[in-house]
Amino acid sequence: MARPPFTNDIRTLRFLAGEMTQGDLGDRVGVTRQTIAAIEQGKYSPSLEVAFRIAHVFGKPLETVFQWDETGD
Amino acid sequence: MSFREKIHWATLATMILAFGWYFLVYPWQIVGSPAGVMATAGLLVPVTIAIIAAMTVATGFLAIRSPRDADAREDERDRSFHMRGTHFGYYPLVVGIWLNIFLIFRDIGQAEQLNLMIATLVVAELVRIGTQLYFYRRGY
Numbered sequence: 001m002a003r004p005p006f007t008n009d010i011r012t013l014r015f016l017a018g019e020m021t022q023g024d025l026g027d028r029v030g031v032t033r034q035t036i037a038a039i040e041q042g043k044y045s046p047s048l049e050v051a052f053r054i055a056h057v058f059g060k061p062l063e064t065v066f067q068w069d070e071t072g073d
Numbered sequence: 074m075s076f077r078e079k080i081h082w083a084t085l086a087t088m089i090l091a092f093g094w095y096f097l098v099y100p101w102q103i104v105g106s107p108a109g110v111m112a113t114a115g116l117l118v119p120v121t122i123a124i125i126a127a128m129t130v131a132t133g134f135l136a137i138r139s140p141r142d143a144d145a146r147e148d149e150r151d152r153s154f155h156m157r158g159t160h161f162g163y164y165p166l167v168v169g170i171w172l173n174i175f176l177i178f179r180d181i182g183q184a185e186q187l188n189l190m191i192a193t194l195v196v197a198e199l200v201r202i203g204t205q206l207y208f209y210r211r212g213y
Binding site for chain 2: 031032041
């Protein structure tokens with residue numbers, strides 16, 4: 001199964017944001033805990049809206065949360 | 074595993090068991106006669122009741138175990154997998170309908186038509202649910 005051609009630092013950013021849980025982030029973004037887990041593991045490619053919402057929760061620009069992976073797909 | 078994924082597993086198991094039983098016990102020796110239609114009706118009633126009962130129990134049990142997940146609305150990942158499942162389930166549905174149309178011109182009996190339609194619906198549903206579960210498991 002192909003992976004999204006980008007990686008993300010959501011796990012690290014959650015840790016730095018007071019060890020925010022996947023469930024808390026999901027609630028703030030409007031998706032389920034399982035969807036946050038899938039995004040973190042690179043098993044789901046979120047919509048642009050959800051990607052921006054995640055970045056907004058951490059107060060970071062989008063490219064700080066998601067990075068294009070040249071070695072990816 | 075999310076609440077919705079568990080429900081899909083329960084639905085898949087229920088469909089396989091209920092319609093597996095239906096096609097196993099159906100009296101195929103009378104399928105060409107008018108009694109075959111009544112046999113279909115007679116078997117569909119317990120199958121429908123069994124599916125409704127099993128899904129009610131499964132949904133209630135899973136909702137009690139994880140009420141927070143049960144209250145959660147379908148998010149974009151759920152909707153995406155749902156759409157992909159519906160997309161893949163459409164193909165067996167079309168093939169089954171065309172097969173039925175073709176066989177009507179070949180003068181097959183009503184009970185045979187009924188069973189072909191039921192089989193078409195069951196296969197389409199299994200493909201839809203199976204596709205959703207595949208994406209829930211494998212991702213992307």
